[in-house]
Amino acid sequence: MEDVEVVVDDIEKKGEEPNERSEWVLNAPEPPSPWHVFVGSVSNTISQYQEKAYGLRSQSGPKLVLSFLQAIFPVLDWGRNYTAISFRNDLLAGLTVASLCIPQGIGYATLARLDPEYGLYTSALPPLIYAMMGSSREVAIGPVAVVSLLLSSMVQKLTDPSTDPLGYTKLVLTATLFAGIFQAAFGLLRLGFLLEFLSHAAIVGFTAGAAIVIGLQQLKGLFGFQRFTNETDVVSVTISVRQSLDHPWNYSNLVLGCSFLIFMLACRFLSKRNRKLFWLPAISSLASVILSTLAVFVTRADKHGVQIVKHVKAGLNPSSVHQLQLNSPYIAEVAKIGLVAAVISLTESVSVGRSFASLRGYHLDGNKEMVSIGFMNIIGSFTSSYVATGSFSRTAVNVAAGCETAGSNIVMAITVVISLLCFTKLLYFTPMAILASIILSALPGLIDFNEAYRIWKLDKLDFLACAGAFFGALFSSVETGLLVAVAISFTNIIMMSIRPGTEALGRLPETDLFCDAHQYPMAVKTAGVLIIRIKSALLCFANANFVRQRIMKWIAHEEEEANENEGVITKRIIQLVIIDASNLMNIDTSGISSLEELHKSLVSHGKQLAIANPRWEVIHKLKSANFVKTIGGRVFLTVAEAVGCKQDRV
């Protein structure tokens, strides 16, 4: 009983102070209502725009216009300080990335089941627009594998590209328009936080699953199959591969593709070992294309069964405004596809941009990035480009090649434009197997085992979301993998709210601190008092009843345990139950009802209830519900004071 005595002495010494402190608790000013919080948040957003406008307003005429334009087109800012050295670095980086992204672009367009030139269009104009509007200095823009797969798997459910390629292309471009609109809207309305609904663990799993699906789809190009399933799940693809293998097939595609694949994988491996060889993967893919095209041209292997790209339409991006189908019966579906593509592409690009920005020590405004990517895709949809975004692998090459500004994107775009104007004929004899192997060589970068292992070590439930996304993408479809990931992540949050744990607190020796008796085994329980803390920030409808039952069970458990421990037939009865409310951020009507029920049960068993350290909203609501009067004013600032009251007021 020593601890209790010590506390009582302290309280006696401090005289009136416990009551004074309880008055502090009970007389706190009224907290802001949810309406005020909402209005505050909206006006906060508006005032951010106003601040920028105010900053601009202090300038006059032409300077004002210039500042305004600079805010929208950062190129006017960094363009003024552009040096020859910067240009040289950007030139090198741009050329390096271009050599990678020309074959990748054609491959990804095929993955998206569009004509090959669309991959080049998407690598030509969008990077130029991004270079003018974007804030990241490292991100390299172009089509990406996962988004291409997503578009093909979702749009082909509406229109089959093999029977109606024109209609399919129109829907993809319309989806791109919607994606751009959603992205710009997210940025302008500062809704960037919605992207965080996709947890990092879920993205890791989803990307890995999508990578395997993409890899399996490349088997068509690698083996040179004529017919292949449209489905994207592992089971269908495996069955389709087996069926196709039964028919006579030409192994020359496979030989060609595999040999260059091994070559490219070896180059990637070497470049990882030696940082100076960063240019190797890019050059290796370009070299593979050139060598294999030459080989097919010289041997006319296309007459011996090797599938080739054939005609790639020359010339710059044609206008595609007339192709956008806003009256289609599928408009709602297409808008949905646009939304999913917007979210996926933004997630990758913004996270890539942010991580490189923090490496290089500057701050990247996520919302502004979203606006620039959104406009890029909107204009892209007018110019025959489909969804473009920043990809991690391309950006890594860009950075390793020494880019300094977004000018590298300009260089890359111009290179692609030159290719479109002059070199498309050279791609006639490029084997499809090579495009397949280029895509396949990029896939290991998407499957991050180390990260998955780190997630497993740190947080098993996070890993569950990761695994769910992976298997969903693998065995069902890419969108399903995403939905599974989001669902698991949110179920996680909800389950933690609904079935919160409770912990009993004990006093740490020689202190006034009360802590979880399991976390701090040296904590000592106080006789006759049960101090409970609920491990949740909310006491709401979803957990109120559960918490009440848990507390009653704790009491019964404590009293039983006391009986067993002491061999004597003296019961250790709990006289005072203190709820440490330091965690509780908020309480709703169900929570208040369950506290009232708990108090009734306790009183009927001759016990008292006290509340310690309630937060602002909680004490306000408890006062409004007259609960403070109901428990006889037993509200304290600290648990120590609440323990002390047992002696005084029982």
Add this chain to the structure above:
Amino acid sequence: MEDVEVVVDDIEKKGEEPNERSEWVLNAPEPPSPWHVFVGSVSNTISQYQEKAYGLRSQSGPKLVLSFLQAIFPVLDWGRNYTAISFRNDLLAGLTVASLCIPQGIGYATLARLDPEYGLYTSALPPLIYAMMGSSREVAIGPVAVVSLLLSSMVQKLTDPSTDPLGYTKLVLTATLFAGIFQAAFGLLRLGFLLEFLSHAAIVGFTAGAAIVIGLQQLKGLFGFQRFTNETDVVSVTISVRQSLDHPWNYSNLVLGCSFLIFMLACRFLSKRNRKLFWLPAISSLASVILSTLAVFVTRADKHGVQIVKHVKAGLNPSSVHQLQLNSPYIAEVAKIGLVAAVISLTESVSVGRSFASLRGYHLDGNKEMVSIGFMNIIGSFTSSYVATGSFSRTAVNVAAGCETAGSNIVMAITVVISLLCFTKLLYFTPMAILASIILSALPGLIDFNEAYRIWKLDKLDFLACAGAFFGALFSSVETGLLVAVAISFTNIIMMSIRPGTEALGRLPETDLFCDAHQYPMAVKTAGVLIIRIKSALLCFANANFVRQRIMKWIAHEEEEANENEGVITKRIIQLVIIDASNLMNIDTSGISSLEELHKSLVSHGKQLAIANPRWEVIHKLKSANFVKTIGGRVFLTVAEAVGCKQDRV
């Protein structure tokens, strides 16, 4: 700077203790993993069953069998102590409730668009089964308005009862079977907590909306319209009423119905004023039926346009096992309807049972109740009864009439059985308008203005869920109202997790306590130190980035404010940022990443980061991620110690 000096002195006095306490924090034992928690929860459930089995095992042979049977059929328990006085009370109560529930039963069956006798069947057998298996002593079983409406509005979308009444009835009975199965499953698997997904505020709003919809549907019977819309939303019903009013209609129905409605409402009002007149509402409805039937019989008003019930099939509940449609193409839809009906009926019955049990001072096992109601409905579906449950109004009459045990249900059931055998012919001339007015007279009890006002006063967001459920049920459909309610409630929980507030802490004068500076205006900020607490139990993917940005903004805000307050051009720079982690129950990989990013940003600006009072799971994960090393071991048990370290370690 006085506060900081005082703390430093204290720490110097206590010597090594700060380090020792930090060791307590850092060397806590490993917390249980989620798998262990899950396994523990499952074995907890199993052990509860084992305890009961063990309690039984200590008995021998026949006693064991008896105890086992008593657990399943509580009637064997209270039946043994049944006295004559109990019988008298139950008899009175049962007769009182029966006089109310015979007309109500016919009316609710009509609301459910079944033949009238089904209402009597549902009041005949299910109460008998409940009396044998149920644990509540007050609950009165029978059909209820809201569930009847729910069934009719959902099943009529599958089969139109006006064109195919037999098929419709079969689907309703099959839905009842599913409802019973779900209810029993919830109880056996102890999933009762799932019911709490419907917050009390949502139920209040939903019930009020459903009551208005039910009232509007009674206009058909009250006015005697021939044709009426099947839709349940306010707009369709209003349009239908106006259209029907354009056609010639007979006002005798309206006169009859309204006069008795006024009579019954007056009786209800009187009984609320004077508690001794509890029997008035029940008798008034029976009297209305008898008087109006006589009136129609004598005047043969049915030939003058008064709609009458006509033939009510005599005889006991026929077996309906052959009517259950398990091979129907609608089986999935019917199962879904069964689930919704199960949840709604359980919610009402269990909450009614619990509130009366706590009033009368005994504990009601919610899961056991669910099992008994589930079996009741399963057997009911075999015997031509549709979903029956306990209703608040009927139970209130039961209690006011003095029931002592579930035997009142037996008396009520036997009364209904006698009516079915002997009195159905007497119902031939009962006007439909009377049934409509009986239902209408019960509706004011479902619309609880006081409760809605109390919710508005206590918690505006709860009220939003209430209003959403109300308008959803009113303007769309009953199921929509429910979905809206659940969605709003959960969005509430998720939004609180995603955009948590942050608060800056200050020291309370003359203490070592640090509290929210807004809640306690007397709190004093410490120079050079910013103490932040995140108002959320989780730092996870959904809020990690947001929290990090908020903290950076706080720092900028504090440094700016210092500049403005002091007229002198001395900057008050924050040197130490302390995160008070007392709220944080858990952190995931995204949370850890954002803490690492925060630390990098702070270090690049020459600031330090410290963590105070981390919880069990949090400190464990921070150690696993090597974050503790990253911040130089600055982990403290209390904020006061963390503040003290500024002097020592800067």
